[in-house]
Amino acid sequence: MEANLDPSVKGLNDHGDAPPQGLSGSQPLSQDHPAVRLAVRDVDVAYGEQPVVRDVRFELERGTIGCLLGPSGCGKTTLLRAIAGFEPVSRGQILIRGQRVSRAGWTLAPEQRQVGMVFQDFALFPHLTVARNVGFGLRALSRRERQRRIDELLELVGLSQAARRYPHELSGGMQQRVALARAMAPQPDILLLDEPFSSMDAELREQLAREVRAVLKREDVTAVLVTHDQLEAFAMADRIGVMNAGSVHQWDTGFGLYHQPADRFVADFIGQGALLPAHVLNATQVRTELGRISGAQPHGLEPGSAAEVLIRPDDLVYDESSPRQASIVERAFRGAEFLYTLQLESGAEVLCLVPSHHRHAVGETIGIRLEADHLVAFACPDSAAHRGHREGTAL
Numbered sequence: 279m280e281a282n283l284d285p286s287v288k289g290l291n292d293h294g295d296a297p298p299q300g301l302s303g304s305q306p307l308s309q310d311h312p313a314v315r316l317a318v319r320d321v322d323v324a325y326g327e328q329p330v331v332r333d334v335r336f337e338l339e340r341g342t343i344g345c346l347l348g349p350s351g352c353g354k355t356t357l358l359r360a361i362a363g364f365e366p367v368s369r370g371q372i373l374i375r376g377q378r379v380s381r382a383g384w385t386l387a388p389e390q391r392q393v394g395m396v397f398q399d400f401a402l403f404p405h406l407t408v409a410r411n412v413g414f415g416l417r418a419l420s421r422r423e424r425q426r427r428i429d430e431l432l433e434l435v436g437l438s439q440a441a442r443r444y445p446h447e448l449s450g451g452m453q454q455r456v457a458l459a460r461a462m463a464p465q466p467d468i469l470l471l472d473e474p475f476s477s478m479d480a481e482l483r484e485q486l487a488r489e490v491r492a493v494l495k496r497e498d499v500t501a502v503l504v505t506h507d508q509l510e511a512f513a514m515a516d517r518i519g520v521m522n523a524g525s526v527h528q529w530d531t532g533f534g535l536y537h538q539p540a541d542r543f544v545a546d547f548i549g550q551g552a553l554l555p556a557h558v559l560n561a562t563q564v565r566t567e568l569g570r571i572s573g574a575q576p577h578g579l580e581p582g583s584a585a586e587v588l589i590r591p592d593d594l595v596y597d598e599s600s601p602r603q604a605s606i607v608e609r610a611f612r613g614a615e616f617l618y619t620l621q622l623e624s625g626a627e628v629l630c631l632v633p634s635h636h637r638h639a640v641g642e643t644i645g646i647r648l649e650a651d652h653l654v655a656f657a658c659p660d661s662a663a664h665r666g667h668r669e670g671t672a673l
C-alpha cells in the first residue's frame with residue numbers, strides 16, 4: 279500500500295503559473311499559494327433544508343490526486359458535484375486555481391470552470407469513433423493541433439491502435455481509458471472522477487486505478503476521485519478524505535488512515551481490526567493482555583484510565599514458541615495467508631494474518647506475539663474522556 283503513495287507530492291514546488299483571468303464574478307485571492315489548484319473551504323451543501331455535506335475543507339496542490347472515500351449516501355457525489363458547479367454551496371467557498379467559483383448565493387456555471395469529468399458509465403458518444411470522442415472538447419483548436427492532441431492522448435492511454443474503432447467494439451477497461459483521454463484532452467485545471475471503475479470486477483478495478491494514476495501523474499493532472507472502495511482509493515490517491523454523514527473525518531494518506539486513524543469511524547471503515555481493552559500506564563504507554571504498546575502522547579487519556587486499543591491483523595505475529603496462546607474461532611483462506619479470528623484468555627477476539635503454510639483448524643490453539651508499530655487508542659465509550667473527545671483519540 280505504501281508503495282502506491284507518491285512521496286513527491288508533499289513537496290510540489292514547480293507551480294508559478296498565474297491563475298486564469300476572466301472568470302465572471304470570481305476574485306483572485308492573492309494570499310493563496312499558486313501551487314494550490316483546488317481549495318474547498320468550510321463547505322456545506324444542502325438539498326432544500328436537508329444538509330448533506332458539512333464543514334468540509336481540504337486543498338489539493340497541482341498534480342495531486344485526492345479521493346473522497348465513504349459509505350453509500352455519505353455525500354461524496356454531492357461534494358464532487360459542488361466542485362463541478364452542478365450543486366450550489368450553502369456555506370463556505372470553493373476555489374479553483376485561486377479563483378472563487380462557489381460561495382453561498384453564487385455559483386460559477388460548470389461550463390465556465392476548467393473542470394473535466396469522468397463518469398461511472400463512461401458516457402461516450404456511441405456514434406463517434408474513439409478519436410472523435412477524444413477530440414470532442416477540442417473544437418476550438420485548429421485541425422492539425424486537435425489531431426496532435428488526440429494522438430498524444432491515445433498514446434498516453436495506450437489506445438493508438440483503436441483510434442478508428444467505435445465504443446461498442448471496446449472492452450469496459452478500454453472504454454474507461456477513452457473517457458479518461460476525452461476528459462483530459464482540453465487540459466482541465468481539475469479532473470473529477472465519479473466512481474469511474476464501479477462497473478468492473480474487483481481485480482480489474484485495482485489494476486485500472488493504478489494505470490489511471492500513472493497516466494494522471496505523467497500529465498501532472500490534479501484530480502478528485504470518488505469511491506466507496508478503499509483498495510481503489512489506496513491504489514490511486516495521494517490523499518484520501520474519509521467521509522461519513524456529510525463530514526470528512528480524516529484527510530490523510532492511505533497508510534496514515536490505516537495505521538493512525540483519527541477516530542473510531544475511520545478505524546472501523548478502513549481495513550480490519552479489533553479493539554482490545556487497555557489500561558493507560560502513562561503518556562506514551564498502555565498495557566493490554568497481549569503486552570505493552572508504546573506510541574505518541576495519548577490525547578485525553580489519563581494515566582490509570584481504561585481505553586481501547588486498535589489491533590490490526592498485521593500487528594500480531596504467529597509464533598509457535600510464544601507463551602501467549604489464543605484459540606482459533608474462525609478461519610478465512612486468503613491465498614498467501616489465513617486470516618484467523620482468535621479468542622484470547624479474557625474472551626476478547628482479535629484478528630491475525632498468518633502465512634498459509636501454517637494451517638490450523640478452528641478450535642486449535644496457536645502462539646502469537648504482539649508486534650505493533652503504532653499505538654492507536656480510544657477512550658472507552660462510557661468514560662468522561664470519551665465524552666469530551668468524541669471526535670478521536672488516536673495516539
Ligand SMILES: Nc1ncnc2c1ncn2[C@@H]1O[C@H](COP(=O)(O)OP(=O)(O)OP(=O)(O)O)[C@@H](O)[C@H]1O
Nearest residue numbers: 325330348349350351352353354355356357505506
Ligand atoms: N438531488 C437530490 N435531492 C435530494 N437529496 C439527494 C439528492 N441527491 C442525493 N441526495 C441525498 O443526499 C445524500 C448524499 O448523497 P450522495 O449521492 O452525495 O452520496 P454518496 O456518498 O455519493 O453515495 P453513493 O456512494 O451511494 O453514490 C443521500 O442521503 C442522498 O439520498
